[in-house]
Amino acid sequence: MLGTQLAQLRDGTPTGLTDADDVVAGFDDALLRGFARVGEQDAAALTALADAVVGTPLGERVAEAVGKVTAGSVGQEHLAALAGARSALLGAAHDALLDQLDTALGRHRAPWTPTGAAGDPSPARAAARSWLHETALAGWRGIDHELLSAVGTPVEAALAEPQSRRLAVLLDGFAAELRAGLPVATMAQVPVRRWADLWSRAVLLAQDGPAPVPAIxxxxxxxxxxxxxxxxxxxxxxxxxxxxxxxxxxxxxxxxxxxxxxxxxxxxxxxxxxxxxxxxxxxxxxxxxxxxxxxxxxxxxxxxxxxxxxxxxxxxxxxxxxxxxxxxxxxxxxALPPLDRHPVAIAEPVLLEGYTVHDDAAAIDLDGHRLAVALDRLPAGGPLTPALVAASSTCLGLIRWDDGRWLLQPLAVQATVKRRPVEAHNGDWADGVTDPKVAKAESRAGDAVAVLRERAGRLLRR
Amino acid sequence: MTDTDGAARRRSVLAVVPPARPRKLAKVPFVELADGRLQGVVSSGSDIERVYVSSVTAGSHAYHCSTNNNRPCGGLRGAPCKHLESLADEAVLQYGVDRVARYLRVDAGEGTQTGVELLSRLDARHEPTSAAVVFSRFLRHLAYLELPASTTVLPELHWFPSTGAGR
CATH class of the missing domain: 2.40.50 (OB fold (Dihydrolipoamide Acetyltransferase, E2P))
Incomplete structure (x- = not known):
């Protein structure tokens, strides 16, 4: 990637992106308080969401859903319409941002080929819809232990259906976060965008819509x-x-x-x-x-x-x-399938060379153009550390977008440590840890997989 | 409330649950903060086939320990037994003292470092509860390891990057 390409990214923010972001933020705040009783401010935010999709195939259904929610009688189908509208806005943001990135990089992208057929109704998805409905009524602030324990039923059912794996894994990760956040009212910061993202995606995955089809x-x-x-x-x-x-x-x-x-x-x-x-x-x-x-x-x-x-x-x-x-x-x-499009899905491989590193590796500078580094995306299972990124001058990474800015997620770096060239890749330990210090710490902690498999062998099949 | 105006407000990706810290699992294979309890399973020191189910309820701080067949633990004599102490210690190792204290709704106070110290700060009382719920959660937990690896793409996991390099 070149400095001029970074400049193109910085200067070419897609038209309408900020407006879409504001509409989504309004919806996210409403979900904090829940849809059981919708106040004036949240009703306005929901109306703004409906206005944003006027004239699209979603328009009528979303307008109806907003009417029902504000009247205090929201059904599962209305939540699906709202989640659909929010996802459509963020999907459009994804498309605009990726187009900007592709243009800057000169990257050609083949269009998505439509596939999929109506899936069979699934008990797991029905259970998930019902849980997501209760969650939306409660709002993040109204979530309690009982509601979170109830997620066990849809998760277990979805794990048992291979075609519902995505839903199962999403609900499980989402519920664990809500659990860790309890009581939400005393959380220093509620991640409203993130939780609304996860909720909306779960609502879409819980519909008996098109099922994945075999590879084409x-x-x-x-x-x-x-x-x-x-x-x-x-x-x-x-x-x-x-x-x-x-x-x-x-x-x-x-x-x-x-x-x-x-x-x-x-x-x-x-x-x-x-x-x-x-x-x-x-x-x-x-x-x-x-x-x-x-x-x-x-x-x-x-x-x-x-x-x-x-x-x-x-x-x-x-x-x-x-x-x-x-x-x-x-x-x-x-291109990604439309329902998977969200700015979070942008993960484009790029190569950057000859940059300088700033702010404890939180940013790099290439020919006077800055790019933030996603240091919180360095995995614990690999050798890449913030210190190595700080010492690097070449990086293979993924370009990502979050919270209104472009970020670089390092996948591999070439760096100079103690005047010697070193190279580290996220996958270096795929076949076993190659760093003796880390390997020693690992063996001290013991083999968690082996211990749990032993326990499972003794206790599970009774 | 200012909690919607913070830096996290419009971020899609941020670590809400810090990754569990590594700990040895032999003594306490399972610890969790769920169902409104700190709960888990402690391996018996004498019988490899036996496990104890121990729990402390958030808020009320009622505690209990029994075998998975609901036989009460002999170590409960008006105070938490050694299984509960092991459970609390391992919970603090896994989650950190602040997260355990917050979940149980107890003031950790200055200088509290271990689970045993945290237990001593509770106004705790014994109250029998069924081991079945916790034990079945442990079995479900173990069942995750029986699921086969998969090549199904899970696009939702882009919200969940692996994090914590160099811990």
Missing amino acids: ERVTGRLLPLGVDVHEHETAVQVQLHAILEPADGTPPRLVRVTVGAAKVATIGGPAVWRLLSAYPALLTAIAQRRALTVTDLPAQDGDLHWVDGQAQVGEPADPFATARVLLGTATAT
């Missing part, structure tokens, strides 16, 4: 890793590899993602999460050793390769920085 194409070729983004809450971990696929059929290189994940518990964290992914040895080896992979006939959809470890072969060493230098500029990206 098969790809064969050489996969060159760029870096891994690690996601984690108490009961889930997900590793997303950003990579460039060179298709064997000679079509242009593509920017793709490979995602693998596992369920876990809160006491399994840090480098131990990699051990939960041992079902994917080829992928982990390629990540840890920075090697290319040859993939054969792998299902793919919307830029996501659906990983089948047996259809991948670990190949020759492939330096991610070299891959980025040579191929990132021309690789084609793919």
Whole structure:
């Protein structure tokens, strides 16, 4: 990425973004107080949301929903309409921001291909809708232990349905946060945007709408890793590899993602999460050793390769920085499915070189143009630390957007420590911790997975 | 209230739940702050097949400890037993003393560092409760480890970055 491209990002804030953000913020505040009794200020905020989607296919349903909410008789279908309107606004913000980013980077993006068919009604989704309805009536301030204990039913039901995995994992992480926040009235700061985001997405996922369909194409070729983004809450971990696929059929290189994940518990964290992914040895080896992979006939959809470890072969060493230098500029990206669009989903791989670091690594400066660094996105299961970022001059990262500003999430850096060049990647410990100090601390803490599996073996099957 | 005007107001991604701090699980495999209680499961020191279910209720500070078959713990003699002490100590290791104190609604005071010290600050009394709810939550907790790994993309996890490098 060049300084001039950073300047384009800073100066080209999309038209209407601030207005959309204000409308969403009004809705978020209303959800803090709940929809059981809607005051004047919140009624105005909801009306503003309805006004924002006037003239769209959502317009009538949202206007009706706002009428019902302010009259004090909100049903589940009305909440779906409100969550839909909020998601549409943020989806539009996503599109505008990503377009701005693509323009600055000169990145070509293939359009999304519509798929999906109506899914069967699911008891798990019905239970989730009912819980989300009660939550919205209570508002964050009205949430109590009883309401949070009640989330167990939809979570358990959704975990048992493979097609409801997204809903299960979202509700579980969301409820854990609300639980940690109790009593919300005494919280120093209520994360109203975040919780409204999670609630809205859960409401959409809880509809018996289009179900995911099997992948629509098969790809064969050489996969060159760029870096891994690690996601984690108490009961889930997900590793997303950003990579460039060179298709064997000679079509242009593509920017793709490979995602693998596992369920876990809160006491399994840090480098131990990699051990939960041992079902994917080829992928982990390629990540840890920075090697290319040859993939054969792998299902793919919307830029996501659906990983089948047996259809991948670990190949020759492939330096991610070299891959980025040579191929990132021309690789084609793919648009996300509309319902997944939200500014939080923007995660575009970029390479930055020759910058200076400022404010304890909280910002970098490239040719006089600043970019904030998301230091809170450095995973505990990898070697990247704020100190390494501070000592770096080259970074492979993801461009993200949050709270009105662009951020750089480092995935790998080249730095100078004690006058020696060092390199660190998020995935370096995928095959085991390579730092002796961290490895020692890990072994001192003991193997959490082994202890819990022993307990499970003794107590679970009775 | 000024809690809607803070820096967190329009941020989508921020760490609301700090990651659990690493601790050894052999003695107390399960601790949680849920259902309005600090509750968990403590492995018996003498019988590998036996576990104790211990809990302290937020607010009222009623405590109880029994086997998972509801046999009361012999160590409860007008004061929290050693299982409750282990539970509180491990909770403080996992969550930090402030979070445990806030959840139980007790003033941690200056210098309180361990769970045992925190327990001593409670105006606690014994009140039998059923072990079944906590024990079934523990079994559900263990069941997470039985779920197979998956290649289903979970876009929602972009709200939940792994964090805490260099802890």
